[in-house]
Amino acid sequence: xxxxxxxxxxxxxxxxxxxxxxxxxxxxxxxxxxxxxxxxxxxxxxxxxxxxxxxxxxxxxxxxxxxxxxxxxxxxxxxxxxxxxxxxxxxxxxxxxxxxxxxxxxxxxxxxxxxxxxxxxxxxxxxxxxxxxxxxxxxxxxxxxxxxxxxxxxxxxxxxxxxxxxxxxxxxxxxxxxxxxxxxxxxxxxxxxxxxxxxxxxxxxxxxxxxxxxxxxxxxxxxxxxxxxxxxxxxxxxxxxxxxxxxxxxxxxxxxxxxxxxxxxxxxxxxxxxxxxxxxxx
Amino acid sequence: xxxxxxxxxxxxxxxxxxxxxxxxxxxxxxxxxxxxxxxxxxxxxxxxxxxxxxxxxxxxxxxxxxxxxxxxxxxxxxxxxxxxxxxxxxxxxxxxxxxxxxxxxxxxxxxxxxxxxxxxxxxxxxxxxxxxxxxxxxxxxxxxxxxxxxxxxxxxxxxxxxxxxxxxxxxxxxxxxxxxxxxxxxxxxxxxxxxxxxxxxxxxxxxxxxxxxxxxxxxxxxxxxxxxxxxxxxxxxxxxxxxxxxxxxxxxxxxxxxxxxxxxxxxxxxxxxxxxxxxxxxxxxxxxxxxxxxxxxxxxxxxxxxxxxxxxxxxxxxxxxxxxxxxxxxxxxxxxxxxxxxxxxxxxxxxxxxxxxxxxxxxxxxxxxxxxxxxxxxxxxxxxxxxxxxxxxxxxxxxxxxxxxxxxxxxxxxxxxxx
Numbered sequence: 109x110x111x112x113x114x115x116x117x118x119x120x121x122x123x124x125x126x127x128x129x130x131x132x133x134x135x136x137x138x139x140x141x142x143x144x145x146x147x148x149x150x151x152x153x154x155x156x157x158x159x160x161x162x163x164x165x166x167x168x169x170x171x172x173x174x175x176x177x178x179x180x181x182x183x184x185x186x187x188x189x190x191x192x193x194x195x196x197x198x199x200x201x202x203x204x205x206x207x208x209x210x211x212x213x214x215x216x217x218x219x220x221x222x223x224x225x226x227x228x229x230x231x232x233x234x235x236x237x238x239x240x241x242x243x244x245x246x247x248x249x250x251x252x253x254x255x256x257x258x259x260x261x262x263x264x265x266x267x268x269x270x271x272x273x274x275x276x277x278x279x280x281x282x283x284x285x286x287x288x289x290x291x292x293x294x295x296x297x298x299x300x301x302x303x304x305x306x307x308x309x310x311x312x313x314x315x316x317x318x319x320x321x322x323x324x325x326x327x328x329x330x331x332x333x334x335x336x337x338x339x340x341x342x343x344x345x346x347x348x349x350x351x352x353x354x355x356x357x358x359x360x361x362x363x364x365x366x367x368x369x370x371x372x373x374x375x376x377x378x379x380x381x382x383x384x385x386x387x388x389x390x
Numbered sequence: 391x392x393x394x395x396x397x398x399x400x401x402x403x404x405x406x407x408x409x410x411x412x413x414x415x416x417x418x419x420x421x422x423x424x425x426x427x428x429x430x431x432x433x434x435x436x437x438x439x440x441x442x443x444x445x446x447x448x449x450x451x452x453x454x455x456x457x458x459x460x461x462x463x464x465x466x467x468x469x470x471x472x473x474x475x476x477x478x479x480x481x482x483x484x485x486x487x488x489x490x491x492x493x494x495x496x497x498x499x500x501x502x503x504x505x506x507x508x509x510x511x512x513x514x515x516x517x518x519x520x521x522x523x524x525x526x527x528x529x530x531x532x533x534x535x536x537x538x539x540x541x542x543x544x545x546x547x548x549x550x551x552x553x554x555x556x557x558x559x560x561x562x563x564x565x566x567x568x569x570x571x572x573x574x575x576x577x578x579x580x581x582x583x584x585x586x587x588x589x590x591x592x593x594x595x596x597x598x599x600x601x602x603x604x605x606x607x608x609x610x611x612x613x614x615x616x617x618x619x620x621x622x623x624x625x626x627x628x629x630x631x632x633x634x635x636x637x638x639x640x641x642x643x644x645x646x647x648x649x650x651x652x653x654x655x656x657x658x659x660x661x662x663x664x665x666x667x668x669x670x671x672x673x674x675x676x677x678x679x680x681x682x683x684x685x686x687x688x689x690x691x692x693x694x695x696x697x698x699x700x701x702x703x704x705x706x707x708x709x710x711x712x713x714x715x716x717x718x719x720x721x722x723x724x725x726x727x728x729x730x731x732x733x734x735x736x737x738x739x740x741x742x743x744x745x746x747x748x749x750x751x752x753x754x755x756x757x758x759x760x761x762x763x764x765x766x767x768x769x770x771x772x773x774x775x776x777x778x779x780x781x782x783x784x785x786x787x788x789x790x791x792x793x794x795x796x797x798x799x800x801x802x803x804x805x806x807x808x809x
Contacts, residue, residue, distance in 0.1 A: 168707075168708065169577060169708045169709045170577065170582060170583075170586050170694060170695075170709050171586075172431075172432065172586050172589045172590065172695075173432045173434075173590070173593065175590070176576065179576055179577070183577075186708060191706045192706060192707075193706075216693075217430060217693045218692045218693045218694060218701070218703065218707040218709070219706055219707035219708065220707070221691075221692050221693055221698075221707060222690070222692060222703060222705065222706060222707025223706075223707065243432050244430045244431060244432055244693065244696070245430065246429060246430070246431060246432070246433055246436045248420065248428075248429050248436070249428055249429060249430055266433070267432060267433040267434075268433060269432070269433045269434035269436075269437075270434075271433075271434050271435075271436075271437045271438065271596055272433055272436075272437065273437065276436075276437060280433065291432075291433065291434055294434055294593060294594060294595075294596050295434075295593055295594035296590045296593055296594060299594070
């Protein structure tokens with residue numbers, strides 16, 4: 109019944125990395141930011157630059173969990189014509205040359221509701237998407253999406269926050285698959301960072317409840333923070349720092365320059381080098 | 391066969407007796423009114439939302455809470471607000487008798503304070519020490535700043551930069567009351583963006599902060615809680631009208647933006663089948679233009695600001711800009727209970743445009759000596775359409791939800807006068 113091909117890309121990648129004894133780098137890009145051609149170039153260049161998994165943001169007018177950097181990325185993407193169908197086409201195109209790197213779509217529920225949750229899951233799986241993160245879909249409301257994702261073998265990756273207490277954790281983890289996305293701060297993206305001590309306390313707590321790999325995001329900006337995150341968790345998600353680089357490379361009209369994709373990919377390379385320099389603890 | 395039928399009927403009667411057929415039962419335990427409502431927030435906020443729900447539920451069974459609230463409503467807000475027979479307006483239209491429920495006479499000049507007072511008492515019980523809120527026209531911001539001043543709590547109000555510019559008197563009022571007003575430049579810099587920004591603040595300040603939402607929308611339990619705090623409007627009006635006329639109204643009518651004043655009036659009448667309920671949406675330049683705020687007439691169900699409801703959106707689910715001459719109606723969504731009442735047909739929702747509202751605004755000033763908020767002027771404009779078609783023995787009850795002093799600059803600009 110379940111299509112295992114898609115889900116297994118995430119599991120296979122984490123299993124391979126465990127054998128290598130290191131954590132994963134998950135860089136983020138916003139679809140169509142600042143235009144389709146540039147975001148496609150960044151997406152296609154990411155695996156060679158050291159991305160182990162890739163997270164693609166689906167632009168939305170009202171991204172409530174995002175700070176200014178990702179808000180502006182979404183606005184640029186929408187201005188460039190981003191739609192869910194367009195984002196899925198990017199993934200389909202990417203899969204023509206890369207069948208191994210897991211792709212996770214992250215976004216907000218309303219565009220998915222407008223597309224039709226069942227049709228969206230069908231089309232996403234067919235395009236080669238492996239997992240979905242719907243920021244404003246807590247487990248209480250998961251039945252809007254989860255059954256359709258399960259049929260298509262798409263992982264539903266749940267966010268866990270510092271506010272998610274021990275009583276609530278098992279409920280949130282039930283129905284999670286692929287990996288756990290630990291939101292390391294109480295706050296929005298790209299604003300502040302958790303300390304190593306915070307993470308060292310938080311991650312073992314999660315491990316008591318789940319065997320899934322744990323990715324750490326929100327506030328992971330520098331190579332050393334990425335290295336620290338993968339030494340405590342299993343993956344580091346870097347978003348705002350990359351988009352910041354992209355935004356600074358644009359010309360005065362907000363258009364891509366010849367350097368844009370290269371600068372973002374150079375940063376992915378330095379993050380990857382730091383993550384690869386960490387030997388897994390135990 | 392007959393016996394079986396009779397049994398079924400008696401079963402139905404029992405269900406009815408238990409109140410199960412009441413339209414006033416919602417929301418369910420998932421915070422849903424039919425398919426609408428719910429709790430669509432990021433995980434970081436979810437434990438807080440549950441905390442608010444738990445604390446609010448505890449107040450429902452605590453008589454001391456209601457006594458405390460009633461005391462503030464009576465002595466600080468000035469409740470009960472009066473019920474006014476608008477005799478000259480009735481004569482002007484030459485049809486149904488028109489009554490105004492005078493929420494404009496409340497302290498701070500609108501119905502918003504009813505819910506602010508309830509929520510600030512809740513926040514205090516929860517031990518929260520900082521209040522945040524969003525505001526569009528500034529009425530909710532002023533009411534929030536007011537109750538924060540009353541209880542000595544620091545207060546941050548998020549307001550779209552566009553609105554800060556067009557509602558300067560209210561910005562100054564909030565500052566006088568000790569609130570910090572943070573202009574929001576993100577997105578379209580209006581009410582929906584102010585709400586996004588307030589939620590971002592809440593996510594970042596989960597320990598000490600209470601988010602005092604201004605309308606009967608947002609994640610559960612806000613739509614239910616704000617509605618219940620606003621039901622004082624309909625409960626009072628019902629009793630006052632029974633005393634004055636010995637009967638219920640034929641029509642109860644209110645303007646609808648997010649919908650807190652309308653749900654406060656409607657809810658106590660939902661099970662009175664003889665009362666026709668009419669909500670008036672802002673049609674701006676017209677519902678067939680791209681400048682209106684008629685979420686029910688032209689929107690589709692979707693998810694924004696924590697709830698599923700009718701939203702103005704494009705085919706890709708991107709939220710569209712709303713437009714209305716009335717900043718209080720200028721929102722691309724609507725409270726979830728209204729979406730449900732719309733789909734079930736219990737409440738009729740009709741659109742009224744900027745020009746019709748402006749005309750009704752001026753008429754009310756001249757004929758009744760009451761400067762109404764532009765929001766209420768929308769409902770008045772619909773009364774102008776229906777009152778003449780009704781008999782002199784029939785009654786229309788309007789929620790005059792706010793006073794229009796805040797709107798005189800907007801109105802002056804539209805009728806070509808400089809102040």
